[in-house]
Amino acid sequence: MLDFLKQKEKKVEYIELIYDLVFVYMIGRNNSLVGHLSGGFIDPSLYLTYVLCTLITIQIWYMTTLFINRYGNNEFSEYIGLFINMYLLYYMADGTSLQWESSFYRYNIAWMLILVNLMVQYILKMKRPEYSTPWERSNMMLFIRVMAAMVVTIIAGMIVYRFTGLPVTPVAMVIGIAATIIQRKKLDLVAVDFPHLTERVMLYVVFTFGEMIISISTYFRGDFGPMRLYLSLCAFLIVVGLFMSYGFLYDHLLDREMSISGNSFMIIHIFIIFALSNLTMALEFMPEPEVALIPKTIYITASFVVYYVFIFLLAPFSKGYCGELLSFRWFGITLAAFVVLMAVFYRQPVINIAVSVALTFAIWYFEYKYWKEVILPEEEDEQA
Numbered sequence: 001m002l003d004f005l006k007q008k009e010k011k012v013e014y015i016e017l018i019y020d021l022v023f024v025y026m027i028g029r030n031n032s033l034v035g036h037l038s039g040g041f042i043d044p045s046l047y048l049t050y051v052l053c054t055l056i057t058i059q060i061w062y063m064t065t066l067f068i069n070r071y072g073n074n075e076f077s078e079y080i081g082l083f084i085n086m087y088l089l090y091y092m093a094d095g096t097s098l099q100w101e102s103s104f105y106r107y108n109i110a111w112m113l114i115l116v117n118l119m120v121q122y123i124l125k126m127k128r129p130e131y132s133t134p135w136e137r138s139n140m141m142l143f144i145r146v147m148a149a150m151v152v153t154i155i156a157g158m159i160v161y162r163f164t165g166l167p168v169t170p171v172a173m174v175i176g177i178a179a180t181i182i183q184r185k186k187l188d189l190v191a192v193d194f195p196h197l198t199e200r201v202m203l204y205v206v207f208t209f210g211e212m213i214i215s216i217s218t219y220f221r222g223d224f225g226p227m228r229l230y231l232s233l234c235a236f237l238i239v240v241g242l243f244m245s246y247g248f249l250y251d252h253l254l255d256r257e258m259s260i261s262g263n264s265f266m267i268i269h270i271f272i273i274f275a276l277s278n279l280t281m282a283l284e285f286m287p288e289p290e291v292a293l294i295p296k297t298i299y300i301t302a303s304f305v306v307y308y309v310f311i312f313l314l315a316p317f318s319k320g321y322c323g324e325l326l327s328f329r330w331f332g333i334t335l336a337a338f339v340v341l342m343a344v345f346y347r348q349p350v351i352n353i354a355v356s357v358a359l360t361f362a363i364w365y366f367e368y369k370y371w372k373e374v375i376l377p378e379e380e381d382e383q384a
Contacts, residue, residue, distance in 0.1 A: 010196035013074060017203065019082050022089045023061055024207045027277060029096040030054045031211065034281050040292030041299075046098070052170045053096050054277055056111065058270050059173055060089070063118055063143070065200050066266070069192045070139075071125045081121045085114050105158060108169045112154045115147045122147075139190040146179040184263060192262035201269050202250050208273050209243055212280040219287060227350075231287055234353040238283065241360025242276070245311060248364060252371045253318040265317060268310050275307035286349055297346040301339055304356065308335060308363055319375045334362050 033050040034042045042050075064085065072078055088110040095107030122140045150172040157169030216239060219232040282300035285291045312331060338359045345351040 010069065010072075010193040012196060012199050012203070015074075015079060015082060016068060016200065019064070019086055020061075020200075020203055020207060022086050022093075023057065023204065024210065026057045026089060026093050026096070027208060027211050029093045030057060031215075031277060031281055033096065033098070037291060040290065041295040049100060051274075052173065054274055055177075055270070056170065056173045057092075058273055059176055060085075060111075060114055061204065062266055062270065063115075063147070063176075065197070066192070066262070067118060067121060067143075069197050069200070069262070070190055071122075077124055078121065081117050084117050088114050088117075104161060104167065108154050108158055111169075111172075112151050115151050115154075119144050119147050119151075136190055142179075142183055146176055146183075149179070150176050180263060180267070190261065191259050194258050194260060194262060194265075195256045197262050197265065198250065198254060198256050201266070202246075204273060205246055205269070205276070208276045208280075209239065212239055212242075212276065212283065215280045215284045218284060230350070231353065234357050235283060235286075237357045238353070238360055241357065241364060242279070242307070244364045245308070245360060245367060246272075248367050248371070249311065249314065249318070253367060253375065254314070255317060255319045258317065260317075265314075268313050271310040272307060275303050275310065278303040279307060286353060293346055293349075297342055297352065300352075300356070301342045304359060305335060305339065308359075311363070318370075319378070331363075331366060334359065334366075 030050055030053050033046050033053065037043075038046075064082075068078070091110035092107050092114075095103030095110070097103065100107070122144050126137060126140050153172035153175055154169050157167070157171065160166055160168050216232075216235040219228075219235040222228055279300070282296065282303050285296040286300060288296075308331075338355060341355045342352055345355065
């Protein structure tokens with residue numbers, strides 16, 4: 001009876017890691033869209049394309065991860081489904097370029113087939129007796145309907161593009177996000193394996209950091225001197241500080257034994273991953289003299305703020321949570337001071353990069369302080 005009541009933790013399988021590696025390639029392809037400047041900064045139309053492609057990519061990963069987490073049991077059909085989607089993702093990645101018009105149909109047909117494949121996977125699971133409970137069937141039918149609506153929207157969007165040239169297929173992505181928010185109560189009927197979900201999300205975040213590590217290599221190029229040493233050290237410390245803030249939260253603060261639906265946790269991470277992707281590009285822009293000072297300062301400042309705001313919103317998933325993870329007051333003051341200093345010293349990137357380093361380690365210190373003052377005493381009491 002105890003074995004029955006205690007949920008067995010789902011392990012992250014190697015096939016999931018291989019599948020996630022395709023998204024590393026997708027991250028790089030999406031980031032390449034904003035590497036071309038117009039008037040000293042990113043062309044607005046290209047940035048919009050980057051935002052849409054990034055959100056579509058994360059949404060595909062989100063839907064696949066939830067399916068595997070709730071219903072995956074290493075069946076042959078699941079492997080085939082993942083390999084098919086991996087193949088189709090390459091076509092989507094190839095269509096993520098400045099000349100996206102030439103790949104419009106290929107990109108959207110691949111996206112549509114990925115959704116159809118996921119729908120088939122859900123239909124196959126619905127036929128299994130172990131998933132016959134009303135709440136599980138309701139959850140599966142909701143995802144099938146949402147994906148069916150997205151497929152219809154993509155098809156309609158391709159028809160519209162054929163006659164008008166308007167690329168409206170990203171509306172399908174908006175429909176998926178809206179349905180997740182509107183139908184939240186139904187989605188909450190089926191809990192996720194939270195340890196498995198947190199590990200999958202953590203790995204995606206690590207992959208995103210991998211792209212950032214590659215991007216800061218530009219700080220180490222050129223003639224070596226005191227300024228090059230300073231900038232490269234600061235860039236490296238920023239990546240370390242960003243990673244520490246998430247890594248420390250994952251290792252020491254996150255309550256991985258929670259029993260929840262996981263939807264809010266996933267949605268928060270969509271913004272965390274999106275902010276990290278933007279920070280990757282912002283760090284590339286900072287040392288470049290041809291990039292205008294004001295827009296690149298606004299870009300990196302906004303990216304930092306979004307990242308840390310959503311890190312803060314993970315507070316309800318922390319151990320010992322009783323209203324806040326970090327001090328609302330000190331957290332707000334720190335972010336406000338960061339924004340002010342970045343605005344005041346926007347003409348001195350040398351100072352701004354030091355301010356960015358200070359922010360990353362200040363947030364990590366808040367997390368460490370919370371762990372030492374709240375979580376550690378509770379863990380010591382439990383051990384005693």
